[in-house]
Amino acid sequence: MYEYEAISQTVIDGDTERTIQLIEKALKQGFLAEKILEEGLIIGMNSVADKFKHQKVMIPEVLRSTRAMHAGMVTLNSSLQKSHKLEETTVFIGTVAGDLHDIGKNLVKMVLASSGVEVIDLGIDVSVKKFVQTVRKEKPQYLMMSSLLTTTMPVMREVIEELENRNLRSGLKVVVGGGPITDLFAAEIGADLYFDDPFRLREYLMEQHRPR
Ligand code: B12
CATH class of the missing domain: 3.40.50.280 (Cobalamin-binding domain)
Structure with a gap:
Protein backbone atom coordinates (compact mmCIF):
# COMPACT_ATOMS: atom_id res chain seq x y z
CA MET A 1 0.00 0.00 0.00
CA TYR A 2 1.54 3.29 -1.13
CA GLU A 3 0.55 5.20 2.04
CA TYR A 4 2.43 2.85 4.35
CA GLU A 5 5.50 2.93 2.16
CA ALA A 6 5.43 6.71 2.08
CA ILE A 7 5.23 6.82 5.89
CA SER A 8 8.12 4.33 6.19
CA GLN A 9 10.14 6.54 3.89
CA THR A 10 9.61 9.63 6.07
CA VAL A 11 11.05 7.68 9.03
CA ILE A 12 14.02 6.58 6.91
CA ASP A 13 14.50 10.20 5.83
CA GLY A 14 14.11 11.43 9.39
CA ASP A 15 11.53 13.95 8.18
CA THR A 16 9.45 14.42 11.33
CA GLU A 17 7.07 17.02 9.92
CA ARG A 18 6.22 14.83 6.94
CA THR A 19 5.79 11.77 9.18
CA ILE A 20 3.16 13.64 11.19
CA GLN A 21 1.50 15.08 8.07
CA LEU A 22 1.23 11.74 6.28
CA ILE A 23 -0.07 9.95 9.37
CA GLU A 24 -2.72 12.59 9.96
CA LYS A 25 -3.74 12.31 6.31
CA ALA A 26 -3.85 8.51 6.41
CA LEU A 27 -5.94 8.55 9.59
CA LYS A 28 -8.39 10.97 7.97
CA GLN A 29 -8.63 8.64 4.97
CA GLY A 30 -9.59 5.82 7.32
CA PHE A 31 -6.37 3.82 7.52
CA LEU A 32 -6.15 1.94 10.80
CA ALA A 33 -3.65 3.25 13.34
CA GLU A 34 -2.35 -0.24 14.06
CA LYS A 35 -1.63 -0.88 10.40
CA ILE A 36 0.10 2.48 10.08
CA LEU A 37 2.24 1.55 13.08
CA GLU A 38 3.12 -1.95 11.85
CA GLU A 39 3.41 -1.40 8.15
CA GLY A 40 4.57 2.20 8.12
CA LEU A 41 6.54 3.26 11.18
CA ILE A 42 8.00 -0.09 12.32
CA ILE A 43 9.01 -1.13 8.81
CA GLY A 44 10.67 2.28 8.34
CA MET A 45 12.60 2.00 11.62
CA ASN A 46 13.64 -1.58 10.84
CA SER A 47 14.99 -0.39 7.54
CA VAL A 48 17.03 2.28 9.37
CA ALA A 49 18.33 -0.45 11.70
CA ASP A 50 19.39 -2.49 8.68
CA LYS A 51 21.12 0.48 7.05
CA PHE A 52 22.91 1.26 10.33
CA LYS A 53 24.11 -2.32 10.51
CA HIS A 54 25.60 -2.03 7.04
CA GLN A 55 27.00 1.41 7.84
CA LYS A 56 24.88 3.08 5.20
CA VAL A 57 23.69 5.63 7.79
CA MET A 58 25.47 7.11 10.79
CA ILE A 59 24.28 8.03 14.29
CA PRO A 60 23.04 11.58 13.46
CA GLU A 61 20.74 10.15 10.77
CA VAL A 62 19.57 7.40 13.14
CA LEU A 63 18.71 10.06 15.69
CA ARG A 64 16.68 11.99 13.11
CA SER A 65 14.80 8.80 12.24
CA THR A 66 14.27 8.12 15.96
CA ARG A 67 12.69 11.56 16.32
CA ALA A 68 10.38 10.96 13.36
CA MET A 69 9.45 7.52 14.73
CA HIS A 70 8.70 8.99 18.13
CA ALA A 71 6.58 11.82 16.68
CA GLY A 72 4.74 9.26 14.56
CA MET A 73 3.97 7.14 17.60
CA VAL A 74 2.68 10.18 19.50
CA THR A 75 0.49 11.15 16.52
CA LEU A 76 -0.98 7.65 16.32
CA ASN A 77 -1.42 7.07 20.01
CA SER A 78 -4.87 8.56 20.46
CA SER A 79 -6.17 6.74 17.37
CA LEU A 80 -5.06 3.24 18.30
CA GLN A 81 -8.14 1.11 18.71
CA LYS A 82 -8.87 1.32 22.38
CA SER A 83 -10.23 -1.65 24.24
CA HIS A 84 -10.63 -2.23 27.93
CA LYS A 85 -10.05 -5.94 27.78
CA LEU A 86 -6.94 -5.90 29.91
CA GLU A 87 -8.00 -3.30 32.44
CA GLU A 88 -7.13 -5.40 35.45
CA THR A 89 -3.55 -5.96 34.31
C1 B12 B 1 17.94 3.63 17.03
C2 B12 B 1 19.25 3.05 17.50
C3 B12 B 1 20.02 3.84 18.36
C4 B12 B 1 19.58 5.21 18.86
C5 B12 B 1 18.60 4.97 20.05
C6 B12 B 1 17.53 6.03 20.13
C7 B12 B 1 16.40 5.63 21.04
N1 B12 B 1 15.76 6.63 21.59
O1 B12 B 1 16.09 4.47 21.26
C8 B12 B 1 20.95 5.81 19.29
C9 B12 B 1 21.55 6.52 18.08
C10 B12 B 1 20.90 6.79 20.47
C11 B12 B 1 21.78 4.56 19.54
C12 B12 B 1 22.88 4.53 20.35
C13 B12 B 1 23.71 3.42 20.48
N2 B12 B 1 23.58 2.25 19.80
CO1 B12 B 1 22.01 1.76 18.79
N3 B12 B 1 20.78 1.20 17.53
C14 B12 B 1 19.69 1.75 17.10
C15 B12 B 1 19.08 0.85 16.00
C16 B12 B 1 19.53 1.39 14.65
C17 B12 B 1 17.58 0.68 15.97
C18 B12 B 1 16.94 0.22 17.28
C19 B12 B 1 15.44 0.39 17.17
O2 B12 B 1 14.89 1.33 17.70
N4 B12 B 1 14.79 -0.50 16.39
C20 B12 B 1 13.36 -0.43 16.11
C21 B12 B 1 12.55 -1.04 17.27
C22 B12 B 1 11.08 -1.02 16.92
O3 B12 B 1 12.99 -2.38 17.41
P1 B12 B 1 13.45 -3.01 18.79
O4 B12 B 1 13.99 -1.98 19.70
O5 B12 B 1 14.25 -4.23 18.54
O6 B12 B 1 12.09 -3.46 19.49
C23 B12 B 1 11.26 -4.44 18.92
C24 B12 B 1 11.47 -5.81 19.55
O7 B12 B 1 12.82 -6.06 19.89
C25 B12 B 1 10.51 -5.81 20.71
N5 B12 B 1 10.97 -5.34 22.01
C26 B12 B 1 11.87 -4.41 22.38
N6 B12 B 1 11.92 -4.28 23.70
C27 B12 B 1 11.03 -5.14 24.22
C28 B12 B 1 10.67 -5.42 25.54
C29 B12 B 1 9.71 -6.39 25.78
C30 B12 B 1 9.34 -6.70 27.20
C31 B12 B 1 9.11 -7.09 24.70
C32 B12 B 1 8.09 -8.12 24.98
C33 B12 B 1 9.45 -6.80 23.38
C34 B12 B 1 10.41 -5.83 23.16
O8 B12 B 1 9.45 -4.99 20.31
C35 B12 B 1 9.85 -4.05 19.32
C36 B12 B 1 8.86 -4.06 18.17
O9 B12 B 1 8.87 -5.24 17.48
C37 B12 B 1 19.75 -0.52 16.35
C38 B12 B 1 19.86 -1.53 15.22
C39 B12 B 1 19.04 -2.78 15.45
N7 B12 B 1 19.21 -3.72 14.57
O10 B12 B 1 18.28 -2.88 16.38
C40 B12 B 1 21.11 -0.06 16.90
C41 B12 B 1 21.86 -0.97 17.86
C42 B12 B 1 20.94 -1.59 18.89
N8 B12 B 1 22.74 0.01 18.53
C43 B12 B 1 23.93 -0.45 18.73
C44 B12 B 1 24.99 0.28 19.34
C45 B12 B 1 26.35 -0.40 19.39
C46 B12 B 1 24.77 1.56 19.89
C47 B12 B 1 25.80 2.44 20.59
C48 B12 B 1 26.79 1.74 21.53
C49 B12 B 1 26.49 3.21 19.45
C50 B12 B 1 27.71 3.97 19.78
N9 B12 B 1 28.79 3.50 19.19
O11 B12 B 1 27.63 4.93 20.52
C51 B12 B 1 24.92 3.44 21.36
C52 B12 B 1 24.56 2.90 22.75
C53 B12 B 1 23.86 3.88 23.63
C54 B12 B 1 23.36 3.18 24.88
N10 B12 B 1 24.14 3.20 25.95
O12 B12 B 1 22.30 2.61 24.86
C55 B12 B 1 24.09 -1.88 18.23
C56 B12 B 1 24.13 -2.92 19.35
C57 B12 B 1 25.13 -4.00 19.04
C58 B12 B 1 25.27 -4.98 20.14
N11 B12 B 1 25.78 -6.11 19.76
O13 B12 B 1 24.97 -4.79 21.26
C59 B12 B 1 22.88 -2.01 17.23
C60 B12 B 1 22.32 -3.43 17.10
C61 B12 B 1 23.40 -1.51 15.86
C62 B12 B 1 24.48 -2.40 15.26
N12 B12 B 1 24.14 -3.32 14.40
O14 B12 B 1 25.63 -2.26 15.56
N13 B12 B 1 21.25 3.50 18.87
Whole structure:
Protein backbone atom coordinates (compact mmCIF):
# COMPACT_ATOMS: atom_id res chain seq x y z
CA MET A 1 0.00 0.00 0.00
CA TYR A 2 1.54 3.29 -1.13
CA GLU A 3 0.55 5.20 2.04
CA TYR A 4 2.43 2.85 4.35
CA GLU A 5 5.50 2.93 2.16
CA ALA A 6 5.43 6.71 2.08
CA ILE A 7 5.23 6.82 5.89
CA SER A 8 8.12 4.33 6.19
CA GLN A 9 10.14 6.54 3.89
CA THR A 10 9.61 9.63 6.07
CA VAL A 11 11.05 7.68 9.03
CA ILE A 12 14.02 6.58 6.91
CA ASP A 13 14.50 10.20 5.83
CA GLY A 14 14.11 11.43 9.39
CA ASP A 15 11.53 13.95 8.18
CA THR A 16 9.45 14.42 11.33
CA GLU A 17 7.07 17.02 9.92
CA ARG A 18 6.22 14.83 6.94
CA THR A 19 5.79 11.77 9.18
CA ILE A 20 3.16 13.64 11.19
CA GLN A 21 1.50 15.08 8.07
CA LEU A 22 1.23 11.74 6.28
CA ILE A 23 -0.07 9.95 9.37
CA GLU A 24 -2.72 12.59 9.96
CA LYS A 25 -3.74 12.31 6.31
CA ALA A 26 -3.85 8.51 6.41
CA LEU A 27 -5.94 8.55 9.59
CA LYS A 28 -8.39 10.97 7.97
CA GLN A 29 -8.63 8.64 4.97
CA GLY A 30 -9.59 5.82 7.32
CA PHE A 31 -6.37 3.82 7.52
CA LEU A 32 -6.15 1.94 10.80
CA ALA A 33 -3.65 3.25 13.34
CA GLU A 34 -2.35 -0.24 14.06
CA LYS A 35 -1.63 -0.88 10.40
CA ILE A 36 0.10 2.48 10.08
CA LEU A 37 2.24 1.55 13.08
CA GLU A 38 3.12 -1.95 11.85
CA GLU A 39 3.41 -1.40 8.15
CA GLY A 40 4.57 2.20 8.12
CA LEU A 41 6.54 3.26 11.18
CA ILE A 42 8.00 -0.09 12.32
CA ILE A 43 9.01 -1.13 8.81
CA GLY A 44 10.67 2.28 8.34
CA MET A 45 12.60 2.00 11.62
CA ASN A 46 13.64 -1.58 10.84
CA SER A 47 14.99 -0.39 7.54
CA VAL A 48 17.03 2.28 9.37
CA ALA A 49 18.33 -0.45 11.70
CA ASP A 50 19.39 -2.49 8.68
CA LYS A 51 21.12 0.48 7.05
CA PHE A 52 22.91 1.26 10.33
CA LYS A 53 24.11 -2.32 10.51
CA HIS A 54 25.60 -2.03 7.04
CA GLN A 55 27.00 1.41 7.84
CA LYS A 56 24.88 3.08 5.20
CA VAL A 57 23.69 5.63 7.79
CA MET A 58 25.47 7.11 10.79
CA ILE A 59 24.28 8.03 14.29
CA PRO A 60 23.04 11.58 13.46
CA GLU A 61 20.74 10.15 10.77
CA VAL A 62 19.57 7.40 13.14
CA LEU A 63 18.71 10.06 15.69
CA ARG A 64 16.68 11.99 13.11
CA SER A 65 14.80 8.80 12.24
CA THR A 66 14.27 8.12 15.96
CA ARG A 67 12.69 11.56 16.32
CA ALA A 68 10.38 10.96 13.36
CA MET A 69 9.45 7.52 14.73
CA HIS A 70 8.70 8.99 18.13
CA ALA A 71 6.58 11.82 16.68
CA GLY A 72 4.74 9.26 14.56
CA MET A 73 3.97 7.14 17.60
CA VAL A 74 2.68 10.18 19.50
CA THR A 75 0.49 11.15 16.52
CA LEU A 76 -0.98 7.65 16.32
CA ASN A 77 -1.42 7.07 20.01
CA SER A 78 -4.87 8.56 20.46
CA SER A 79 -6.17 6.74 17.37
CA LEU A 80 -5.06 3.24 18.30
CA GLN A 81 -8.14 1.11 18.71
CA LYS A 82 -8.87 1.32 22.38
CA SER A 83 -10.23 -1.65 24.24
CA HIS A 84 -10.63 -2.23 27.93
CA LYS A 85 -10.05 -5.94 27.78
CA LEU A 86 -6.94 -5.90 29.91
CA GLU A 87 -8.00 -3.30 32.44
CA GLU A 88 -7.13 -5.40 35.45
CA THR A 89 -3.55 -5.96 34.31
CA THR A 90 -0.61 -3.98 35.65
CA VAL A 91 2.77 -3.84 34.01
CA PHE A 92 6.01 -2.10 34.93
CA ILE A 93 8.43 -1.72 32.06
CA GLY A 94 11.93 -0.36 31.62
CA THR A 95 15.10 -0.51 29.57
CA VAL A 96 17.90 -2.05 31.64
CA ALA A 97 20.89 -0.24 33.14
CA GLY A 98 23.47 0.97 30.64
CA ASP A 99 21.02 0.92 27.77
CA LEU A 100 19.39 4.05 26.35
CA HIS A 101 17.37 2.49 23.51
CA ASP A 102 13.69 3.10 24.08
CA ILE A 103 11.78 2.79 20.80
CA GLY A 104 10.95 -0.90 21.28
CA LYS A 105 10.02 -0.38 24.93
CA ASN A 106 7.78 2.56 24.00
CA LEU A 107 6.07 0.46 21.34
CA VAL A 108 5.32 -2.28 23.84
CA LYS A 109 3.96 0.34 26.23
CA MET A 110 1.77 1.93 23.58
CA VAL A 111 0.32 -1.33 22.27
CA LEU A 112 -0.48 -2.65 25.75
CA ALA A 113 -1.89 0.66 26.99
CA SER A 114 -4.28 0.71 24.02
CA SER A 115 -5.80 -2.51 25.38
CA GLY A 116 -6.43 -1.07 28.79
CA VAL A 117 -3.30 -2.37 30.53
CA GLU A 118 -1.98 -0.03 33.19
CA VAL A 119 1.61 0.44 32.07
CA ILE A 120 4.04 2.22 34.34
CA ASP A 121 7.18 3.22 32.49
CA LEU A 122 10.38 3.24 34.54
CA GLY A 123 12.25 4.75 31.60
CA ILE A 124 15.71 3.91 30.31
CA ASP A 125 18.95 2.95 32.08
CA VAL A 126 16.98 1.38 34.94
CA SER A 127 19.17 -0.12 37.65
CA VAL A 128 18.76 -3.58 39.14
CA LYS A 129 17.96 -1.91 42.45
CA LYS A 130 15.18 0.20 40.93
CA PHE A 131 13.54 -2.80 39.24
CA VAL A 132 13.68 -4.82 42.45
CA GLN A 133 12.45 -2.00 44.69
CA THR A 134 9.57 -1.36 42.31
CA VAL A 135 8.46 -4.99 42.43
CA ARG A 136 8.71 -5.03 46.22
CA LYS A 137 6.67 -1.85 46.61
CA GLU A 138 4.16 -2.09 43.79
CA LYS A 139 3.69 -5.86 43.38
CA PRO A 140 2.83 -5.70 39.66
CA GLN A 141 1.61 -8.77 37.76
CA TYR A 142 4.26 -8.28 35.08
CA LEU A 143 7.75 -6.85 35.03
CA MET A 144 8.97 -6.20 31.50
CA MET A 145 12.55 -5.48 30.55
CA SER A 146 14.02 -4.33 27.28
CA SER A 147 17.65 -4.56 26.17
CA LEU A 148 19.10 -3.71 22.77
CA LEU A 149 22.77 -4.16 23.61
CA THR A 150 24.54 -7.47 24.08
CA THR A 151 26.54 -5.77 26.84
CA THR A 152 23.40 -4.97 28.85
CA MET A 153 21.62 -8.31 28.43
CA PRO A 154 23.25 -9.70 31.64
CA VAL A 155 21.44 -7.02 33.67
CA MET A 156 18.22 -8.97 33.05
CA ARG A 157 19.75 -12.02 34.69
CA GLU A 158 20.87 -9.91 37.66
CA VAL A 159 17.36 -8.52 38.14
CA ILE A 160 15.86 -12.02 38.10
CA GLU A 161 18.48 -13.32 40.53
CA GLU A 162 17.84 -10.43 42.91
CA LEU A 163 14.09 -10.98 42.71
CA GLU A 164 14.63 -14.64 43.54
CA ASN A 165 17.02 -13.87 46.41
CA ARG A 166 14.40 -11.61 47.92
CA ASN A 167 11.50 -14.01 47.37
CA LEU A 168 9.75 -11.60 45.05
CA ARG A 169 9.05 -14.01 42.20
CA SER A 170 5.76 -15.48 43.30
CA GLY A 171 2.78 -14.00 41.47
CA LEU A 172 5.12 -12.04 39.18
CA LYS A 173 5.76 -12.81 35.53
CA VAL A 174 9.01 -11.48 34.12
CA VAL A 175 8.86 -10.71 30.41
CA VAL A 176 11.96 -9.87 28.37
CA GLY A 177 12.48 -8.54 24.88
CA GLY A 178 14.71 -6.50 22.59
CA GLY A 179 16.91 -7.06 19.55
CA PRO A 180 19.52 -9.51 20.92
CA ILE A 181 17.15 -11.40 23.23
CA THR A 182 16.10 -14.91 22.23
CA ASP A 183 13.83 -17.61 23.60
CA LEU A 184 16.90 -19.53 24.63
CA PHE A 185 18.42 -16.60 26.54
CA ALA A 186 15.09 -15.91 28.26
CA ALA A 187 14.89 -19.54 29.39
CA GLU A 188 18.52 -19.53 30.52
CA ILE A 189 18.09 -16.52 32.81
CA GLY A 190 14.80 -17.79 34.20
CA ALA A 191 12.47 -15.23 32.60
CA ASP A 192 8.86 -16.38 32.31
CA LEU A 193 8.21 -15.06 28.83
CA TYR A 194 9.90 -13.66 25.75
CA PHE A 195 8.28 -11.90 22.82
CA ASP A 196 9.87 -10.28 19.82
CA ASP A 197 6.73 -8.39 18.97
CA PRO A 198 4.35 -6.33 21.13
CA PHE A 199 1.31 -7.49 19.19
CA ARG A 200 2.06 -11.14 20.03
CA LEU A 201 2.58 -10.18 23.64
CA ARG A 202 -0.81 -8.49 23.63
CA GLU A 203 -2.45 -11.59 22.12
CA TYR A 204 -0.88 -13.68 24.85
CA LEU A 205 -2.19 -11.35 27.57
CA MET A 206 -5.67 -11.33 26.02
CA GLU A 207 -5.68 -15.11 26.06
CA GLN A 208 -4.44 -15.29 29.66
CA HIS A 209 -6.88 -12.74 30.98
CA ARG A 210 -9.88 -13.86 28.91
CA PRO A 211 -12.95 -14.25 31.12
CA ARG A 212 -13.60 -17.99 31.39
C1 B12 B 1 17.94 3.63 17.03
C2 B12 B 1 19.25 3.05 17.50
C3 B12 B 1 20.02 3.84 18.36
C4 B12 B 1 19.58 5.21 18.86
C5 B12 B 1 18.60 4.97 20.05
C6 B12 B 1 17.53 6.03 20.13
C7 B12 B 1 16.40 5.63 21.04
N1 B12 B 1 15.76 6.63 21.59
O1 B12 B 1 16.09 4.47 21.26
C8 B12 B 1 20.95 5.81 19.29
C9 B12 B 1 21.55 6.52 18.08
C10 B12 B 1 20.90 6.79 20.47
C11 B12 B 1 21.78 4.56 19.54
C12 B12 B 1 22.88 4.53 20.35
C13 B12 B 1 23.71 3.42 20.48
N2 B12 B 1 23.58 2.25 19.80
CO1 B12 B 1 22.01 1.76 18.79
N3 B12 B 1 20.78 1.20 17.53
C14 B12 B 1 19.69 1.75 17.10
C15 B12 B 1 19.08 0.85 16.00
C16 B12 B 1 19.53 1.39 14.65
C17 B12 B 1 17.58 0.68 15.97
C18 B12 B 1 16.94 0.22 17.28
C19 B12 B 1 15.44 0.39 17.17
O2 B12 B 1 14.89 1.33 17.70
N4 B12 B 1 14.79 -0.50 16.39
C20 B12 B 1 13.36 -0.43 16.11
C21 B12 B 1 12.55 -1.04 17.27
C22 B12 B 1 11.08 -1.02 16.92
O3 B12 B 1 12.99 -2.38 17.41
P1 B12 B 1 13.45 -3.01 18.79
O4 B12 B 1 13.99 -1.98 19.70
O5 B12 B 1 14.25 -4.23 18.54
O6 B12 B 1 12.09 -3.46 19.49
C23 B12 B 1 11.26 -4.44 18.92
C24 B12 B 1 11.47 -5.81 19.55
O7 B12 B 1 12.82 -6.06 19.89
C25 B12 B 1 10.51 -5.81 20.71
N5 B12 B 1 10.97 -5.34 22.01
C26 B12 B 1 11.87 -4.41 22.38
N6 B12 B 1 11.92 -4.28 23.70
C27 B12 B 1 11.03 -5.14 24.22
C28 B12 B 1 10.67 -5.42 25.54
C29 B12 B 1 9.71 -6.39 25.78
C30 B12 B 1 9.34 -6.70 27.20
C31 B12 B 1 9.11 -7.09 24.70
C32 B12 B 1 8.09 -8.12 24.98
C33 B12 B 1 9.45 -6.80 23.38
C34 B12 B 1 10.41 -5.83 23.16
O8 B12 B 1 9.45 -4.99 20.31
C35 B12 B 1 9.85 -4.05 19.32
C36 B12 B 1 8.86 -4.06 18.17
O9 B12 B 1 8.87 -5.24 17.48
C37 B12 B 1 19.75 -0.52 16.35
C38 B12 B 1 19.86 -1.53 15.22
C39 B12 B 1 19.04 -2.78 15.45
N7 B12 B 1 19.21 -3.72 14.57
O10 B12 B 1 18.28 -2.88 16.38
C40 B12 B 1 21.11 -0.06 16.90
C41 B12 B 1 21.86 -0.97 17.86
C42 B12 B 1 20.94 -1.59 18.89
N8 B12 B 1 22.74 0.01 18.53
C43 B12 B 1 23.93 -0.45 18.73
C44 B12 B 1 24.99 0.28 19.34
C45 B12 B 1 26.35 -0.40 19.39
C46 B12 B 1 24.77 1.56 19.89
C47 B12 B 1 25.80 2.44 20.59
C48 B12 B 1 26.79 1.74 21.53
C49 B12 B 1 26.49 3.21 19.45
C50 B12 B 1 27.71 3.97 19.78
N9 B12 B 1 28.79 3.50 19.19
O11 B12 B 1 27.63 4.93 20.52
C51 B12 B 1 24.92 3.44 21.36
C52 B12 B 1 24.56 2.90 22.75
C53 B12 B 1 23.86 3.88 23.63
C54 B12 B 1 23.36 3.18 24.88
N10 B12 B 1 24.14 3.20 25.95
O12 B12 B 1 22.30 2.61 24.86
C55 B12 B 1 24.09 -1.88 18.23
C56 B12 B 1 24.13 -2.92 19.35
C57 B12 B 1 25.13 -4.00 19.04
C58 B12 B 1 25.27 -4.98 20.14
N11 B12 B 1 25.78 -6.11 19.76
O13 B12 B 1 24.97 -4.79 21.26
C59 B12 B 1 22.88 -2.01 17.23
C60 B12 B 1 22.32 -3.43 17.10
C61 B12 B 1 23.40 -1.51 15.86
C62 B12 B 1 24.48 -2.40 15.26
N12 B12 B 1 24.14 -3.32 14.40
O14 B12 B 1 25.63 -2.26 15.56
N13 B12 B 1 21.25 3.50 18.87
